[in-house]
Amino acid sequence: MVDPLLSFLSLLLLTAALAEATAVAAAAAKNVTMESATLSFSDLTLLGDSFLRNGSVGLTRDTGVPSSSAGSVLCTRAFAFRGPAGANGTASFAARFSFVIANQNAGSTGGDGLAFFISSDSATLGATGGYLGLFNSTAAAVPGKDARAIVAVEFDTMVNAEFSDPSDNHVGLDLGSPVSVDAVDLAASGIVLNSGNLTTAWIDYRSNDHLLEVSLSYSGVKPKRPVLSLAVDLSAYLKEAMYVGFSASTEGSTQQHTIKEWSFRTFGLPSATNATSNVSEQAVPGVNVTESGGGGAHKKRLGLAISVLGPVALAAAFLFFAWVSVKKLLLLTSRKEPIFPPELLKGPRKFSHKELSMATRGFHASRVIGRGAFGTVYKAAMPGAATTYAVKRSTQAHQSRSEFVAELSVIACLRHKNLVQLEGWCDEKGELLLVYEYMPNGSLDKALYGDPCTLSWPERHTVAAGIASVLAYLHQECEQRVIHRDIKTGNILLDGNLSPRLGDFGLARLMDHNKSPVSTLTAGTMGYLAPEYLQSGKATDQTDVFSYGVVVLEVCCGRRPIDKEEANGGGASKNVNLVDWVWRLHGEDRLIEAADPRLNGEFDREGMLRLLLVGLSCANPNCEERPAMRRVVQILNCEADPVPVPRKKPLLVFSSSASMKLQEMAFSCGDDVRGGYQVSKPASPRSEGADIER
Template identity: 40%
Template sequence: MFMKIFSLSIFLLLEFTFSTNLTGEFTFNGFNQANLTLDGSAYIQSNGLLQLTYTPQTKGHAFLPMPVHFGNTISSFSTTFVFAIVSAYADLSGHGIAFLISPTTNLSSALPSQYMGLFNIQNNGNSTNHIFAVELDTIYSSEFQDINDNHVGIDINSLKSSQSHTAGYYDDKSGSFQNLTLMSHKKMQAWVEYDSQEKRIDVTLSPIGMSKPSKPLLSYDFNLSTVLINNSMYIGFSSSTGTVHTSHYILGWSFMLNGVAPSIDLSKLPKVPTSIVKGRSKIPQIVLPIASASSVLMLVVLVFLYMKSWFKYAELREDWEDEFGPHRFTYKDLHQATNGFKEKELLGTGGFGRVYRGVLPVSKLEVAVKKVSHESRDGTKQFIAEVVSIGQLRHRNLVQLLGYCRRKKELLLVYDYMPNGSLDKYLYSQEKPALNWTQRFNIIKGVASSLLYLHEESEQVVVHRDVKASNVLLDSELNGRLGDFGLARLYDHGTDPQTTHVVGTMGYLSPELVRSGKATPLTDVFAFGAFILEVVCARRPIESGAQGDQIILVDLVIQHWQSGLLPDIADPRLGEWYETEELEMVLKLGLLCSHPVPTAQPSMRQVMQYLDGDAPLPDLSTTYMSFNMLGMLQNEGLDSYVMPYLTTTTSFSSVLSGR
């Protein structure tokens, strides 16, 4: 009898569990009692707040531990959740949150940063992923064709969103669109719904406390049964960070199959921590109380010590800098971050100043701080305006310029810190391990992608003007990031760029730049061609021969091509671990970009198409590419003109990195 009762109890328990999976209904008003499968940096705080990520370059996942039974054809479902994104900075974040439905909870192969903890380089876009996600993205990633750095996207097996929209909502009364800033530290609510009859996905967003807007932010006609092919799928959240400390929180969550998701009780949700930036007055204000003589003396001493400390960290501020406020760091924070700019924190001396490693005291973000001298007030104002403009650029293959500070005659620039140093150290130093072909090819593609972004995809055209191996820095995963915008100039799309004088580095300067003095995107293309040959061959564009003569790398590569020995010019340390056709294609692309006639050079968009295999490299004959660079300069009478303006700029290799 006991065994029958026990068996019946087990059966009823299993039936209840199975029934719960079938109905697929739950509500979490906070996550104190929640049974979730967590991995990465995800954890539940003591107040019930689900924190997915915080530290840089991490990912976190939170899944319902049991799969939801969607049926052979995906059933209708509805889910809503409350979230908040809190960054250490007012206008920097990374990267975002995604609600997802997945056949597995094991996303260990997924990458952080722009991959959102969902995919990696190899599987992004693969139909075998069987993943549906809705991303709340705070970073613009040009390789995924993001619309901006504050958007909501519907992702089907890929981070290239099938449909996306700037974050916000449609007001029920006026019908007008109201913008929402995802990284504003404010709580927001999102709804994701699928209608299996209409085969339609709706995504809605609103500020916390507002009723769900009647008009969805996104509405996308799609049959999810073609993607979510398993009867049972896991539902949950994924999040990732880049270089900036950012906390991604989920406060509450509800879900229902074949119905409307239950309402979340906002009064029961945990509180969200906020980052508070205290204001600093320009002039210290001291109130002296009426006290005894001894108290006054003690107060005078305290005032003296306070004033001494204030002058130690005094900064130069002017009214015109108010508009750049969010990009300004305090000198005190940078002084503390670098241990007082001690020599042991010195990374190196670049062409425009000394660079120190630092750790910001509050956010613990690792940075590189560059000290530059400045004299002219007007020149400094223009330069800071350009610094702020460049600081707004967002691309995974650019070294992020975070902001600046001014003190006396010094200008301090704050960058991302790149732990693996500069690329040229890996090409020319025996102390560094040799990069394999895959790593070099990825670095070349990364720099090409960053130049495409600068030339065509940012709000303004940015010409870098100093593309070379020593200005390409390597992050923790040996991804190449283009840095040192000390020579960069911005201008509006469609305008004529004017350059007052020729700057750059010998071997990377195009004859056209020297002739006209105008830096254009094609001058970057020419330098990129020299960079390609430098990376593949591990040789500088111009070297001194044994007899004191000059060896031009472009000419040397062409000679090997004409002899049918093109792979022999490659760096011997590559060994034989490369695809000959791919290596030859890259070398020929380097020659094409290095062509001295601008009309023969490809754009960076065409370069990316060649590297991605989306377009074949033009069939160029060795006769067409046969030119002698040094001879051309001499024939044009440019050799005497070039030398006074060539700046053999000191390597920026140590500017943002260690040795």
């Protein structure tokens, strides 16, 4: 019998092979180079406060007055603007992008705008305010005096007298300096940059004519007349390899800058003989790549035929393998024998469906004690016995079965005092059931955020120490390293003595100690995911350490990873990232103020500070700076000094050779990604949802 999983794998492999063959043949027929238009983290480098959300790029964060913010995003790959030795001149280029500049508070003066730039530096991040997060404040404010070669078109919403700005709504060309070589007031064009409207910009430079034009429109249709037309020779600033991107900044304001779409290409690159022209193109969020190239009528017809026959072949292959897979899957699910031979499961025992059904009163709603993404947990009291269990009931959906198999295979042989013990399992009547020991005090989440909170300071410290101990066991003491991937307060249970037990291993993975992690489907819960996990899809022990750090800060502060905070003056509330909030207090030497006020000061001050520093060190954006869990255990046992924590949270640079696509990421809730965090929709005033402030 052919396993359905093998059929699905065969389908995927064949589909991928046919798609690749079709794409290669079509590209050969058209004599072009094709590139993916899907946004991946390897395409972009994010600097400063920039972030990704729903396929858009945010450059600045929503700050409280008088805070400042600056961020940049640029293509990781450099563009060639000059030909080989002996070629004269530079390439022409064309950029099209849509952006939104919005003042967050009514009556705000706004500021300071954004800039599209071409730079010789791949780590372009400058000062805030009128420097637009692009230029260095230490450089002389004179065109051409910056050490870097920078060509920038600024969309400025503030008047900076020192830079000779014409108004608070202007477009200008900057060459190596925030002082524009030419700028134009947009009053006559009807465009207001900080109106909050989606605005589309076109920037075209023709090197042969030495002409730069900038056009703006609300409609998305390029107007006939540009708002800025300037005769300028950029050859002194366009080097052999340049990086293209955007930057923005604020200073004492709450303006936000977002790039919605972005396309860029160079053309007319001179060759040594000046006989041919090369085209280089790059795609970013929401933009289809333009194809350029030649080819005769015969090649065009061939490409058209392949483009038609390719999808037909893919559809036929899909239908055939889908039919085979469904047929085999039905045969598999209809069989009566268990999916795991009993001899392979030496620890947990097999329960019958009948006895579990009786123990849960037919899986009655009154026995539900928890719900998860792939199943429901019931309280089970065995008839005639004093034993109480917790039964996790999963459906027969493919992902649920995968989780069931993973959880059973991972946790069956694990033994630790701070693990929820697996007692048994059942696979009958089309249902997947896991049987655990019952935890009478529920989850840490309910205990910590219940009204009133039932956890004292000693109990909270015990929770932090216990979870650190079990993670050290999973990461470093098991025969195979276990990566949990979903550490959060909801998956930490409390036994009768309020001792912590780590549970829910549905997302866990086994890994040999000498093996490197591989990219997988990114999964987990918003607020607990490490930035590098979002970037590469590689779950490691260090991604677990990050999640543990967030849990520790929750235990100390009594605040969720993403928490509501009322704005001053009765304005709309905003969401604050817990790690950033605690780090800000640490930088202001007010770390002890992060302690949960519901403790009423009844805690050990030195112990609280030690635990807060442990949380920050584990939640460091740079994974290499996080301590191993064995070191954390030593710190909490006062056997080692805390890891030094910098006063200012380290900046995170998203740059990787990984090709994990945003579409491949799956979370337990929400779809926002910001500064390496995923954001969900709010469920309550103190929920884990909505935007986050970095």
